[in-house]
Amino acid sequence: MSANPNTTGPGPAAVPETIVEFKNVWKRFSGKEILAGVNLQIRKGEILCVLGPSGTGKSVTLRHIIGLTHPDEGDVIVFGKSVVNLSEEALAPVRRRAAMLFQGGALFDSMNVEQNVGFPLREHTTKTPREIAETVAEKLSMVGLPGVQRKMPSELSGGMRKRVALARSIALEPEIILYDEPTTGLDPLTSEKIGQLIVDINKRIKTTSIVVTHDIVMARTVSDRLAFLHQGRFQFIGTFSEASRGGHPILMEYFRSMGFPCGTGLIQVVKDL
């Protein structure tokens, strides 16, 4: 809420279109408030990183966008239409235009990589098996894993599984991709690769990306904007440089605990040293 109107921010001149909007969203799980009046506007084409401590409802926020969770109060608007309390069938058009990358990849373990990546194509397009195989090969090489079509998910490493899942998410070239902790449990090198892929895919198929993460290193490299979720609300929404210059006291605490010197300019950095 306290985005500094500083002059150095590379704010876009024209106001971009809003693709997802949260309006005063409340969600409780067994009496505990997880989201307490969340307001957020996501612009078309941007990469927004949602940061916050564990258990603050980052993933829950993400699940609201694609209708896996429905709010107790408030409204979630995706592609200009409310997705609140829609039936599974009514949600289908929204879900065909959006994709979600789950934390563990959520590959179907009864299918091999090719069947997994081709699954949305078989379900929602009239492509022939040969065309599907071609698209699968293309998407797999996009995520840097050409030639693994015949492998089963159980034969892949954690990082590979996530990349295959990413290939599956982009199979239908969605307009929104939701990433649920894409780098959790991966080594720094693989994390960096995944971060690169997120930026790459965002440019190549012109999607809007929403990335839920604790990984500040990745947030810095990929995000156009950050949103910091704490105590059920977004306490800060703005660019990384705005955040490190002094966005929100708890966000700065969070940055510092992750080893990022920040504060009001250089003085704070010197103090920290």
Next chain:
Amino acid sequence: MSAPQGQFSGPQPSATAIFYRNIRWLRFVDRFGKKGQAAMEYLGGMAEMAGQTIRACFTRPFYSGEVLSQLDEIGVKSVSITGITAFSTGMVLALQTAYALAAFGGKMFVGRVVALSLLRELGPVLTALMVGGRVGSGITAEIGSMVVTEQVDALRTMAVSPIRRLVAPRVLATTFMLPVLTALADMLGILGGLLIAVVELNMTAQDYLGSIWNQLAISDIMSGLSKTFFFGFEIAVIGCWNGLKVEGGASAVGVATTRTVVLASICVLISDFFLTKLFLAL
């Protein structure tokens, strides 16, 4: 609640004490109410899913490939376990009835007793119990672990209905394979009886089979087999519902699997009574 409540005279309980006593009583009621509510929600959810499943079986899109692989998984792979159960039950039945009927010189009726008990009751129920244990638990474990690893959510985000893709093929396959398995079990059970009749009881195969063939009505076979459609449906619906309801981690899958076996067995046995009553009345 600590505001002064005026004058107290004698040993009358204070308003606060009465309030708390009532609260305790209310809590007691509330706990049972909550349990009842949870049970109702569980059953209601299962009934709703069963309804959706039936609808999914008659509307597009169909997953015929899934149905085929489930027919194999649920039906063909259960043949050995149900066959062995029925064969040994047939042998035991022949021994026991021969022992019981020997006093009345009724050894000639062994074939008929074995066949009637198997066809009308033991074949369907034992097969359903074995399938409930093997298939019901397998369905719960598979769907449950898909829920835990977010594969079911992944299906939903790809605009594919888990009811159509996961539940309907399993329910269809179980509903149609259980009668087939039962028919096979009936035959194997009668064969088991035959083996004992010939080897142990010094009967001829003609006597044994003849006593079955002459006395058996088509209704004996049908009343047994028609029950199994219901059993199969129950087992698969319970298995799928417990799988979809899994929340938490791997241990929750174990708990759900156990629940499926218990609930499926109980449902088979209770509904067997009512179905038998119904078919006798028809």
